[in-house]
Amino acid sequence: xxxxxxxxxYKVAKRGQDVALRCDPxxxxxxxxxxxxxxxxxxxxxxxxxxxxxxxxxxxxxDRFFAERPEGSVSxxxxxxxxxxxxxxxxxxxxxxxxxxxxxxxxxxxxxxxxVT
Amino acid sequence: GQQVMQIPQYQHVQEGEDFTTYCNSSTTLSNIQWYxxxxxxxxxxxxxxxxxxEVKKQKRxxxxxxxxxxxxxxxxxxxxxxDVGTYFCAGMNYGGATNKLxxxxxxxLAVQP
Numbered sequence: 001x002x003x004x005x006x007x008x009x010y011k012v013a014k015r016g017q018d019v020a021l022r023c024d025p026x027x028x029x030x031x032x033x034x035x036x037x038x039x040x041x042x043x044x045x046x047x048x049x050x051x052x053x054x055x056x057x058x059x060x061x062x063d064r065f066f067a068e069r070p071e072g073s074v075s076x077x078x079x080x081x082x083x084x085x086x087x088x089x090x091x092x093x094x095x096x097x098x099x100x101x102x103x104x105x106x107x108x109x110x111x112x113x114x115x116v117t
Numbered sequence: 118g119q120q121v122m123q124i125p126q127y128q129h130v131q132e133g134e135d136f137t138t139y140c141n142s143s144t145t146l147s148n149i150q151w152y153x154x155x156x157x158x159x160x161x162x163x164x165x166x167x168x169x170x171e172v173k174k175q176k177r178x179x180x181x182x183x184x185x186x187x188x189x190x191x192x193x194x195x196x197x198x199x200d201v202g203t204y205f206c207a208g209m210n211y212g213g214a215t216n217k218l219x220x221x222x223x224x225x226l227a228v229q230p
Binding site: 033035040041042043044045048056058059091093099100101102103105106107108109110111 | 121147148150158159160161162165167205207209211212216217218219220221222223
């Protein structure tokens with residue numbers, strides 16, 4: 001079946017512009033995660049949804065970052081007034097179940113590479 | 118907060134040589150996962166370890182979870198060019214301050230034919 005898809009794959013924004021990044025998780029997956037990956041680094045957690053509920057947004061760097069998953073499927077990560085330090089690859093991942101002592105594997109999308117000029 | 122470090126950052130081997138990457142957490146983990154990210158690609162799940170001292174094998178890959186559940190290792194026997202990529206461990210401390218996966222810093226493996 002289809003995997004996790006993300007769009008756009010590449011986005012160039014001028015500093016100060018708003019951007020919206022979309023994630024289509026695997027159908028039926030309860031959990032959805034957003035990560036930020038800087039060049040040469042591991043993915044860093046941004047936020048977590050269980051169905052439509054945003055249960056953890058502790059990784060969002062500032063109040064310029066906002067995420068939603070209104071119907072428990074597609075999710076959007078919005079960044080307002082982009083800054084150069086926001087340049088990174090934004091990865092979305094979904095998993096069948098919820099985090100627990102025995103976690104479920106996360107299926108990652110191809111990512112959106114954001115460049116802020 | 119919780120930190121997960123990996124060593125080495127980079128390893129270059131000749132095809133056929135063995136390779137090991139080590140993962141160390143600042144806190145005790147409930148479970149640890151390993152992912153592989155090819156150049157230009159996205160992380161792909163390899164395996165999950167849950168029990169203290171657990172050892173799992175996948176063909177030429179051997180994964181180990183430490184007795185104290187604070188460290189892990191991935192060993193590849195007789196590397197091939199298809200093994201090229203960055204290997205990340207990702208740990209969770211379920212029931213701790215947060216229930217999210219904390220990814221390690223990664224080890225980039227280069228294999229020379």
